[in-house]
Amino acid sequence: MTLEGYLTLSLMLFCIGVFAVLSQRNLIAVLIGVELMMNAASLNVMAFNRFSVTDPTTGQIFVLIIIGLAAAEVAIFLSIIVNLYRTRRTIDAEQLTELQG
Amino acid sequence: MLEQAVIYLFAALVLSGGLMAAWTRHILYAIIGLGISLFGVAGLFLYLGSPFLAAMQLLIYIGGITVAIVFAMMLSIAMTVTPPERNRAKTVFAAVCTAAFGLGVFQLVRAARFPAVSPAPEEAWSVGAIGHALLTHYNLVFETLSVVLLLAIMGAILIARPQRKAAS
Numbered sequence: 001m002t003l004e005g006y007l008t009l010s011l012m013l014f015c016i017g018v019f020a021v022l023s024q025r026n027l028i029a030v031l032i033g034v035e036l037m038m039n040a041a042s043l044n045v046m047a048f049n050r051f052s053v054t055d056p057t058t059g060q061i062f063v064l065i066i067i068g069l070a071a072a073e074v075a076i077f078l079s080i081i082v083n084l085y086r087t088r089r090t091i092d093a094e095q096l097t098e099l100q101g
Numbered sequence: 102m103l104e105q106a107v108i109y110l111f112a113a114l115v116l117s118g119g120l121m122a123a124w125t126r127h128i129l130y131a132i133i134g135l136g137i138s139l140f141g142v143a144g145l146f147l148y149l150g151s152p153f154l155a156a157m158q159l160l161i162y163i164g165g166i167t168v169a170i171v172f173a174m175m176l177s178i179a180m181t182v183t184p185p186e187r188n189r190a191k192t193v194f195a196a197v198c199t200a201a202f203g204l205g206v207f208q209l210v211r212a213a214r215f216p217a218v219s220p221a222p223e224e225a226w227s228v229g230a231i232g233h234a235l236l237t238h239y240n241l242v243f244e245t246l247s248v249v250l251l252l253a254i255m256g257a258i259l260i261a262r263p264q265r266k267a268a269s
Contacts, residue, residue: 001108003217006145007210009112013119013138015203020123022195023187024131028174032122032135035166039142048215050149056221057234060151061242064231067161068246072253074166078173079261085177086263094188
């Protein structure tokens with residue numbers, strides 16, 4: 001597969017993630033959409049790293065850092081979800097409207 | 102020939118898993134779709150020349166993050182809760198916005214010209230090269246990431262802990 005093929009694939013994955021974030025009502029499903037978007041980004045970086053960069057170390061370290069930050073983000077997000085469920089008894093994004101302007 | 106077929110198989114796994122995760126209303130299906138999609142991305146990493154990152158993807162994403170999401174699902178909502186109906190107008194709006202964004206970026210991808218370089222030699226892709234770069238040139242990033250992970254763990258514990266009464 002060519003570089004354009006990989007870019008198109010990761011673009012499609014990113015769009016799927018955006019759609020999940022915009023349309024899902026469950027906060028965990030929103031988190032899953034964010035994860036899909038992050039994976040699209042790392043797939044993109046790896047494709048550039050393979051096809052149009054002379055030193056392949058930088059891109060791999062970049063993706064490694066993306067994976068590490070995703071782990072940190074998921075830990076925080078899940079603890080917020082657990083706390084929300086404990087205090088509000090819901091994780092439906094349509095019902096958590098206290099911060100709505 | 103076979104290699105191309107396997108690459109397209111992994112690409113199909115990525116897209117089908119993502120669609121499954123994005124469309125379903127059952128949270129367990131969404132988690133399994135995420136796992137399928139992540140597995141496909143790991144396979145593509147393999148064919149993009151980095152077995153190390155494919156292994157990390159399997160270990161951290163599928164072995165760690167997906168399991169953590171299952172754990173949170175079991176702590177928060179019971180699997181028996183009927184998922185809420187989608188709001189049809191919002192779904193259509195989300196699809197339109199996503200399609201517009203996707204088409205715009207697709208035009209960008211088609212219009213852009215990327216310089217093609219010859220692939221790096223085999224030893225530049227080794228795990229040893231990554232480790233050497235992490236401990237020399239990217240040492241600061243490496244250490245910062247470890248501090249960020251430590252802070253995230255502490256913050257997660259602090260947030261998820263039951264609220265105690267304020268000290269009088």
